[in-house]
Amino acid sequence: MSISKVGGKMKILYMTMMYPVPGCPQKGVFCHEQVKALIHEGVEVDVIVPLPFYDDEYETDTWIFEGVKIRYIKYFKIPGTIGFQYIGKYLYLALKKAKIDFKKYDILHADAPLPAGDAIRRISKEYHIPYVIHGHGLDVFFSNSYREAKNCKKITEICIKVYEEADAVAGVSQKVLNCIKQRVDISSKGYVIYNGVDTEKFLPIEHENKKLELISIGNLIPLKGHKYTILAIKKLVEAGYDNVHLRIFGRGEQETELVQLVQKIKMENYVQFMGYVQYEQVAKALQMSDIFILPSYYEALGCVYLEAMACGIPVIGCKENGIDEIIKDGEDGYLIQGKSVESIVESIKKMLENRRYKVMGVQARKHVEEKYSWRSSAQSLIKLYRNIIG
CATH class of the missing domain: 3.40.50.2000 (Glycogen Phosphorylase B;)
Incomplete structure (x- = not known):
């Protein structure tokens, strides 16, 4: 039994491709701000950022940014669209190799159906942990991004499976959820979770412009x-x-x-x-x-x-x-x-x-x-x- 179920902190594994790296701290800052807010509300969050093995954006395994520990895990991916439908499986294998203690988590949270969502789906099946897919964009099945690719249909099928098997589907707007609903019935498990803003950083100041x-x-x-x-x-x-x-x-x-x-x-x-x-x-x-x-x-x-x-x-x-x-x-x-x-x-x-x-x-x-x-x-x-x- 996890700690949260006996009165302790809820433990979340938060996996996203959209997250800051040292050379680009504003990358996916909206995910980072959400994680910080969750931690502030008393949730224990571990962040994993998958990177293709050829990505030299950041070579170190971990980085602590604004109090959040981030772990980067490299996985196999061929550049371009070839084999794109399999990248969730490849990420799953990389996660297993990393020997992560999945059993300690109450919820698995992924930001998109591929690769994070499909990897999380496989972990969920193996360890019987519920998972959430969080849609941040309108191309929820990658059918627009990869419409010219020969494997577009297979990519879309994997995405559909990820949404179908999810315990909950979050969208940053109702517009996102409506895009998913066109192919998957999420009426009983769809949630609008709007992004936010740091109202202490973004605030009005007195100014008067000439124009x-x-x-x-x-x-x-x-x-x-x-x-x-x-x-x-x-x-x-x-x-x-x-x-x-x-x-x-x-x-x-x-x-x-x-x-x-x-x-x-x-x-x-x-x-x-x-x-x-x-x-x-x-x-x-x-x-x-x-x-x-x-x-x-x-x-x-x-x-x-x-x-x-x-x-x-x-x-x-x-x-x-x-x-x-x-x-x-x-x-x-x-x-x-x-x-x-x-x-x-x-x-x-x-x-x-x-x-x-x-x-x-x-x-x-x-x-x-x-x-x-x-x-x-x-x-x-x-x-x-x-x-x-x-």
């Missing part, structure tokens, strides 16, 4: 919708709203294209590319801004919206994405149709009326404090754990 400072933070890839934000700035300026300035933080495959677009439409004085930003600098960048815009049209949730709201600035996000479960349209931000330049323009105009963005920013901070701290997220997850332990 309306707009900010966007996200990878420079098509689905983030940066192109539509840039075109919206062009329309605002043409309409006489020329006292605006947009800073875009991020790097990605679309960077050259977006820079050229700004040059083509002669918006160099209004749009500034800031490049990659360290996570510890994100709060400062948000605190000095007035409105956050990220018209991403394929988003499971988006922690950066919560971080912006926590800093007391209203946000603009897309309908029919995870964030539309959080933004109160017209109160602490606006929800727009994806790929709609006009919607972005109209939303900014509304916020400018009588400096309405100031009032909306106060509401945004209040909303996040009430419902979306990391403590709230951890408490929801603990409730899930207790439900499946019985």
Whole structure:
């Protein structure tokens, strides 16, 4: 019998590919923040981060980061999609070789169906320990990422099996759970566990800008919708709203294209590319801004919206994405149709009326404090754990 079942701490094995490494401490920081919150709530958590054997990102076996001990385990994986459906099995074998004492855990927690989920599923069967699969993205069966791969069908079948056999399935939004429900009946075991935000790190500060400072933070890839934000700035300026300035933080495959677009439409004085930003600098960048815009049209949730709201600035996000479960349209931000330049323009105009963005920013901070701290997220997850332990 485990300690938790006789009144001690609940013990969780938390396995994820999305977790900080020394060279990139902001990688998967949302998982790390959740683990810290769980520990703060009295849960004992061991973190395992699987790495392909050829990954030289970090060679040491363990690392203690902000009080959390992380163990890195290398497993066999061929680069690319060849044999991808087997990586859960390969990770399982690597875990067995590592001689981990699985019997001490009450719950096994994996962040995705492959490789962690399938490995956890096999361990669960062997040791009779319940397991949770936690979906952080919309491609819940990898059927989009690997749709061109010959083994896509087999990959999807493994993912389905992992969800079917799980004792509970968590999603960072109802949108994520709905994606899973399209192929697997999780009606009796699906839980929405929203990500949170550190409201002590991300908080408002008094500032007054000479221009309306707009900010966007996200990878420079098509689905983030940066192109539509840039075109919206062009329309605002043409309409006489020329006292605006947009800073875009991020790097990605679309960077050259977006820079050229700004040059083509002669918006160099209004749009500034800031490049990659360290996570510890994100709060400062948000605190000095007035409105956050990220018209991403394929988003499971988006922690950066919560971080912006926590800093007391209203946000603009897309309908029919995870964030539309959080933004109160017209109160602490606006929800727009994806790929709609006009919607972005109209939303900014509304916020400018009588400096309405100031009032909306106060509401945004209040909303996040009430419902979306990391403590709230951890408490929801603990409730899930207790439900499946019985």
